[in-house]
Amino acid sequence: MTEKIAVLGAGSWGSMLANILAQNGNDVRLWSYKPAQVAELNNDHTNSKYLKDFTFSDSLVAYSDMKAAMDGVDDVLFVVPAQVTRSVAKKADAIIAELGIKPNLIHASKGIEEKTYKRMSEVLAEEIAPAHRRSISVLSGPSQAEDVARGDITLVTVASExxxxxxxxxxxxMNDHFRVYTNDDVIGVEIGAALKNIIALGAGALVGLGYGDNxxxxxxxxxxxxxxxxxxSFGANPLTFIGLSxxxxxxxxxxxxxxRNWRAGNQLGKGQTLEDVVxxxxxxxxxxxxxxxxxxxAKQRGVEMPITSAIYHVLYDHADIKASISKLMQREGRSELN
Structure with missing residues (x-):
């Protein structure tokens, strides 16, 4: 069954997901706020800033006008940075009301909103009125856009209540190289997707410092x-965290x-400042x-997260990375299962 789908966000992952949907025979409209990027996608079928040497499907059409991209769609996929999801959703809500549509909402953004601590499905639920949407889902999993572009086998999860x-x-x-599983644990999928980026910063820093596989x-x-x-602590299913997301x-x-989170951490480990890395x-x-x-x-909920805390102090308090690692290693002994 062919559907009309708007993909909001034309970075590496947004454009790749749009390409998958187009390859699967859907009518896909990819929105970007950058006219030059839209022109490149439509004229050359490339997105060179994000995915070099990859050619997108001829059937994929890019738009700089969000309303035109969303006209008559069955589904809207949000793939924009977490910290701008709210502003994009607010604009989309006004357009949905004007167009008189009621799409399924999907997001593939991996983050938690600063200050509100909201997950992205919560942000969408707050900004897009119930009368303007049929559902909210999240798509997540081990999915580097570069590997998908190479035709690598990729498995992800879609979660919905x-x-x-x-x-x-x-x-x-779903297709021959992109397999999707289902899950009803929206909380667990979103938290796993967001917080793994923190640990990736730390892993990159370890490599930058010269530490090994152990x-x-x-x-x-x-x-x-x-x-x-x-x-x-939010009620997520523990089994979700040993799954794809x-x-x-x-x-x-x-x-x-x-x-990019690993690369950022790697540069920090090699001595660059956060400002330079960004x-x-x-x-x-x-x-x-x-x-x-x-x-x-974590502080608000009384949840112990020593690695996250150490990375926070490195990023925001200019703590020395090696000293932070030493402090983690010297913590009082405890049971692994607590």
Missing amino acids: DMQVAEHIQSLF AKASLITRGLAEISRLGT GVGDLIVTATSSDS NNMGMVIEGVATTRAAYEL
């Missing part, structure tokens, strides 16, 4: 324990040089803002 909706979204994305494996494992601890996404993001990256580093949100949220 309504399993019929999840199965519908699943059917839109250190990386230890950080990833104990980082997953922190993610699960915070997620279950939990340990799966954590492994790829904390080990791949294609991960300026040089040219793309949003979701883990930086999410670290602050998760640190403050």
Whole structure:
């Protein structure tokens, strides 16, 4: 069944998801606020800033006018940075009301909103009126856009409180190299997706400092324990964190040089300042803002997250990375299962 789908956000992941949907035979409209990027996508079928040497489907059409992109659509997929999701959703709500449509909402953004500590499905629910939407779902998992562009096998999860909706979204994305599973644990999927970026910063920093595989494996494992601890405090299913949107996404993001969070941490480990790293990256580093949100949220809820706390102090208090690692190692002994 062909559907009309608007994808809001033309970064590496947004444009790649739009391409998958177009390849699967859907009528896909990709929105970007950058006219030059829209022209490149439509004329050359490339998105060179984000995905070099990849040619997009001829059937994929880009728009700089959000209203034109959303006209008559069945589904709207948000793939914009977490900290701008609210402003984009607010604009989309006004357009939905004007167009008289009622689409399924999906998001593939991985972060927590600063100050409010809201997950992205909560932001969408607050900004897009119930009368203007049929459902809200989240798509997440171990999915570097660069690997998808190379045709690598990729498995992800779509989560919704309504399993019929999840199965519908699943059917839109499934093909020979992109497999989608369903889940009803929206909280767990979103928290896993957001917090793995924090641990990826730490993993990159370890490599930048010259540490080896033992250190990386230890950080990833104990980082997953922190993610699960915070997620279950909100009622998430613990099993979600050993699934695709939990340990799966954590492994790829904390080990791949294609991960901008890993690259940012790696540069910090080599002695660059956070300001220089952010300026040089040219793309949003979701883990930086999410670290602050998760640190403050953990304090608010009384959840112990020593790795997150250490990374927060490195990012925002200019703490020395090696001293922070030493402090973590010298913590009082405890049971692994607590």
